[in-house]
Amino acid sequence: MNAIILSTLWGVLMMYAGFATSNKKTVSVIAVLGVIAVLVSNWLEFLGLPFFNIDTKGMLGYNAFGFLFNAVTHATLLMYFLLSAKEIEGSSKTPSDHYALIFFITAGISVIAGFKSLLMLFIGIEIISIPLYVLAGSDKSNLKSNEAALKYFLMGSFSTGLLLMGIALLYGDSGTFYLEGINIGIGFLTPMKTMGMVLLMVSMAFKVSAAPFHFWTPDVYDGTPTVYTSFMATIVKAAGFFAFLKLFETAFGKVHAQWEVLLSVIIVLTIVVGNVTAVFQQSVKRMLSYSSIAQAGFMLLGVYSMNLMAKQGIILYFAAYGFASIGLFAVLAKFKDHSIEGLNGFAKKQPVIAGSMLVSLLSLTGIPLTAGFFAKYYMILSVLKYGNNLWLVIIAILGAAVSVYYYFRVIQAMYFKDEADATVEQVGFSKSFQLLMVVNAIVLLVLGIHPDWLMLFL
Amino acid sequence: MGMNKYVFLIPLLPFIGFVINGLFRNYLSRTLVGVIGSGVLLASFVLSLFVFQETTATGFQTQLITYFDFINAGGLKIPVSFQIDQLSALFLLVITGIGSLIHIYSTAYMKDESIPHYARYFAYLNLFVFSMLLLVLGSNFVVMFVGWEGVGLCSYLLIGYWFGNNNYNNAAKKAFVMNRIGDLGFLLAVFWMLQQFGSITYAEVFAKAATAPVPVITGITILLFIGAMGKSAQIPLYTWLPDAMAGPTPVSALIHAATMVTAGIYMIARSNVMYSLAPVSQNLVAIIGVSTALLAATIALKQNDIKKVLAYSTVSQLGLMFLALGVGAYTAGVFHVMTHAFFKALLFLGAGSVIHAMHHEQDIMNMGGLRKKLPITHLTFLIGCLAISGIPPFAGFFSKDEILTAALIKSPVLYALGVMTSIMTAFYMFRLYFLTFSGKFRGTHEQEHHLHESPFAMTFPLVVLALLSVVGGWVGIPALFAEDAHILSAFLSPVLGTPTAEAHHFSHSLEWTLMGILLSFIVAVILFTRRLFGSEFKEENTTEGLSGVLANKWYVDEFYNTIIVKPLDAFAGFLSRVVDNKIIDGLVNGVGKAIQFSGRQMRFLQSGQVGSYILIMMISIILFFIFQLFWK
Amino acid sequence: MQVMPINYYIFLSIALFTIGIVGVLTRRNVIIIFMCIELMLNAVNVLLVAFSKMHHLNAYALDRATTAGTEAQLFVFFIMVVAAAEVTVGLAIIVMLYRNIHSVDINFLNRLKH
Amino acid sequence: MPVSEMLFWFLTALALFSALMVVFSSNPVHSVLWLIMVFFAISGHYILMNAQFLAIVNLIVYAGAIMVLFLFVIMLMNMNTESEPQKSQWMKMAAAISGGALMLIMIAALKDNVGAVSKTSGEGSIGLIKNLGNVLFTEYVVPFEISSILFLSAMVGAVVLGKKESSKIVS
């Protein structure tokens, strides 16, 4: 609750900050302070120090999983703000509005972190989505950005329709919006419930950009200003997963066997489509959006198996994927040319930045001693533990193997290609940015060496 | 028994010589190299004499001297140990003795080489002798195998001594590879023995052999014989030996007389216990032996290279030795090894002397009339020819006669073939002799001008060997002439057993008759060759008909080339180009390409059209519904 | 007590929903597509209200003072709220796009593909 | 046939017909008008189900505010002509088929539902404003307040999008 309220308040504060000061730097500082405040308050609540005592009538409620998810969200958001402040400032005359939107989204994510009723799920998702539509189109004079916003909006609304239909059908059968209530009476899956469930799954799959509902992702990620793509692809997506996992665990946990096949089909499609399509991309940005689809396939394994390991793993995955992608996007946002060739010889020009990008890419690939490894480790382990689904694991790791291809293309460009035949843009990276990138890499490495420090809390 | 402590020195001394000459070749003087090279061998020879003397003592027991465990792991125990008995002692003598002479000879023969190469040459020679000594001294098959491969290595190094010439290198490689084929057989035999007997020590193997099933023994002995085929140049692995003439001539002497090719004989003689238990293998040995003898003899008839003739004669003589072993006359085989060592070394060194005089001319068509210019060489060479042709009382007569007698006991056919070989031997040897030494000189004037007798270091070994070729046979005088005069047989009997009683089946008169007929044939042939080649020379037809076939060595090399080498080469090429590059790597790359391709194709699903996106979503939802509602 | 089978409402809702989907698929004018999405939301609303009444009826049989079904009607309320917010943003986006390309044809949205 | 039932069928027919007309009218303005028609029909249904509050809200919010907004935008863009190009026949076919299939499947799956909706107003007062308002501000105050975030963000969003910043168009 702390997080929701504080981030809302800070969102409002940000709105007014735009009037109060015209100095963009100040706005950014306020935003960063806000995230820290949210982070701390969330943590305090986790430790048993809620600032507010609100009776939510059982619609919202946090457990360790939710708190930890919130914490990871806020931590990645902090890193995001720190790394991307310049781009956010540059994206508009009044970046305070954008900060406000992001804070509202954060509030929505916190709602998602604690939803116990389909109503809260719906509202939470919408709170996340609607500002995102705006952020996608925030580069107003850019037709790609316009297009991304409209596409995202249309398809998002459409999927909201599906979600609502699903909720309605579920309600029709069970007479309640409470997840636990649905679960209680779910012993036998009536056609109505089944349909509701499938529609919910579809709309959640849409939100996490799982195939075959992923089509919006590449276009939208590509068209959105890079700085917001970063946010969308990491923090927001994590919320989608969290919702997916929580919804299906709490509401449909009993009938796991009924939907696992369907989900595994989605997973396989996602992994195949994401990885295979990413292979041929020439733009790093677009490649990363396909890779986010591929990573989604891996994260869905956690939704699939739904055991403790899955939860541990998915939290770690959020962190690993979030930090890695934010780092990459933050660098990418400074480039005009997003083609892979544009990075040729980058390591020689900017060894520090390239080094931390390297760590990010290795983490995304899942190389040991980076957080990405243990993330994948938990996913595979959870599925193996769930049992009898070796083929799913094998497809997943084959996907991971394919992913090497496109992630390493970037590494190859940065490290192995000569700059002579390349057009490495003269992009300046401030010292503080470099430092932050190093910190980002260190976070990934620390989580890769000692994931227990994160898992400890679950 | 005091020699046991020093036996290790016998191989070690040549090895030290090898190390010194090999490592310090840039720092030693020419004389020092020669002294070290020959000196270590002479020292070994002296030690061998002592050892030999011990073995001749009555009541001598086989001595086993174990040094350390070569391998002792996983149930496999292979000690490095030496065995001293009559057989090894005899071979020690032959190897070190003849080896010493060849070393001495080489000091003069190779003096044109620069010092580093000179030293290299002696290092190789020393190593060669070392390997051979190891082979002979070993008390088990693995140590023997170590020496066995070692001589293969040295032959490789020496044949390719003049490495600037690629033909020589090819010959060297051919020698090694062919030996390796044989070695594989040997190795498998070793494993089989290990499995069957749990040991590869002679003593244990031979003790247990009698109780092993005959097929097993047959198998082992055949595999061993395959090893011998390679090493001792028998059909089908004999073609390397004539090519091995690429090395310096003393090396040929060493290979043909003292080391290397006799290894096969030694090995089978050593394993006589097993061969006697396996008649099938024995027959095989005899048949291969006699066929090789005959084949090589026919080829030798038409060769014009002085060394080639000698080489084929070695193959042929080796065949005879195997014939002896095959018919169970182990002593006769070993006897012939000994006498053959004498006269073949003599012949090769003599040939070397001729070549030396002729400035590396080897074609006998370009020689002639050397009798006067090279008197010592001529005389000793003649003795060699007489010895190899089996004229009494030269050494060859006794050993060959013993073999033929033994063959006759076994089968008249073998005998007949052996006789044919002997007659042909006489023919080609005297053809060689007459073409070289009588008639007019057919070389260039320059060659004629420079003709000279070789220095003492070369003639000395010739004389010694000539003497041995004369008297060497007298240790094995057959019962025909004098009962119990066969000293060698008596000496070797603890190892090789006494000849079987069958030897006495024939009446003395029959033996006399056969020997007489054979001798008269040989003499006739010699006279015939004198008529043919003695005074005047006429160009031989070496292109057409049988003589063409013979001159081209029955086209065996070409046959191997077409049947084995080329197809294997093509096969390797096929594997490399097609299977590895196209199929396996193609498959691997194909997976990558397929992913790329499908990536490219799948991009088109991403059409950018919201309508089609939603349509695909709808279709998916419909399918999901159907699946979830109706399929289950 | 006068009752209607719930199925009628379900069918009505499904029909409206499907019409909405077909509209989304067939039309090129973004605004109309958006309207069709609104149609879908309304289909859901109808359904929710019907279910609300159905559950209320069921509960009423046991307990006269029941408030069962309220939550669904409130849910509909929230859907309308959300829809209103969505429309605000949606139309803003559409207007923005129109300002740039002077068209609201969805087929022109194809700069981003592959 | 009772009046309520007749009304039900009438409203249903009206709703469906108007919905179809929304999809099929080529003039956007007509579409908007037909959609308003649908909303009216749906509101009628609400009233039939004794959900007066929603009926009113539906009319005010949807038919009133939202649709006016739509109309306004359409007028703004000067789209009151039948100028909209048609989608390809293929797409239309596919849409019709998939839509039909979806409907068939859903109906087939849900046709066996037993359950009823009461048509009398006596027993169900939950749909009344008083009732709902009470619940909304007691039990549902949290989602209500949270949805305010939604509005805030929508507002900020509309402002962000509506503000004119630069005129250079990048394609």
Next chain:
Amino acid sequence: MFVAFDNFPVMLIWLPLVGGILTFFMKSEKSAKATALFFSFLTLGVIVTNLFYTDVKHQLLNQVSYIWLPGIGTSFALILDGLTRTLCLLTAIVVPIAIINIPSGKYKNPNAFYGLLMLTFCGLMGVFMAIDALVFYLFWELALIPVYFLSSIWGGEKRIKATFKFFIYTFVGSLFLLIGILYVYLKTSGSFSIVSFYNATPTDGEQAWLFFMFLIAFAIKMPIFPFHTWQPEAYEQAPTPVTMILSGVMVKMGLFGVLRWLLPMFPYATKTYAEPMVILIVVGMLYASFIAIKQDSIKKLIAYSSIAHIGLMAAGAFTLKSVAINGVFIQMFNHGINIVGLWLIADLIERQTGVSKISELGGVAKKAPILSIFMVIIAFANIALPLTNAFVGEFMIFNGLYQMKPWIAALAGVSIVLSAIYTLNMVKNVFYGEVATAVGSYVDVNKVQITLLTVLTLLIFIFGIYPTPFFSMISETVGLILNKFVSI
């Protein structure tokens, strides 16, 4: 500070790691090389010292376990036993040789180059010493990454493609390995320690596919036919020091995996598949040998020859015969020495002539007699001539193959002949014959190179003549491996 250095395994990990990191910060090439050398010699010193502490009394010094991730059930556990000592010693010998051999100015950014080499060193040590499955896996991957960079940055013309292929190949393999490890882990009581892995009891059916999961990773790494196609290109394109480490040590990771993990963990499956595996491998050996005959590039020839030799070792491991496993142990070491020698010579030639095609070379022996002597020795060691090191191992392996099935040994024996053919072909065409134009101004080896080659040659002879101490070192480990098969 010395607390962490109080035992051998930890020292062996830390020294290369610290050395590598320090090397990164060196400014000049000289100091970078010196640092790397210093630490690698230090490591060598440690492992050599350790050879005197092999008795039970010092077990505590040779085995450590630090709690790492208790939640997962993994701890940083290392051991030094017979198998490990063999390979660590090999690594510690090969790495300094590789480093010394690097001519100055050859590679740009030398500090990074040497640093990465040291990191590879560290990774390899970790792989060999780990007795915790997860730690093993981590090091397995970690050893790969620096190699990937080394080859891709400093390699030959087609380096990026070749190295990438290598990387993908091994990565796929290791992912399968990961699945296998995790599956077995679930069968344990939640621990990754090797003991619990050994005691895990997957059913026979599970063993069957787990066996292959593990095997794929190991087979790719070795590599054995038909997973070998990455190797020739990777060897050809990688910079020589890396190729040395790759072929000398890294390929042993696969064999090591088979011996330490695969065989003892799945005795049932191993028993079932041993014979088909051996046949497949033997066929692959012959296949590689045949292809080696047709190679014109020295490097590719050595690569294919290595495939054949490694295949022999792999076949030996699957015979499950004590004698063969002993042979595999010693042969792992010896093959490392020999192939490093071959690479060294190939590098010396290529460095001077700029040519690595056999057909463009010739007559090196005339110009460089000393080099040729070493070459002949190493070449004959490569074809396992008696009294060279390889003979001991190959003899024992063949013996084991024979014990399994005589005809397999006979078939495998053909490779002996073939190896003689291709090795001597290379010697002949490169060293003998007419002096080729590329060799015209060849200068013989210098003192440093002589020293390196002498060290290798001495090792060749020592292990070829008196290998007994080695066998006493490994006997216990071999026994442990084979114990698992006693009851089956």
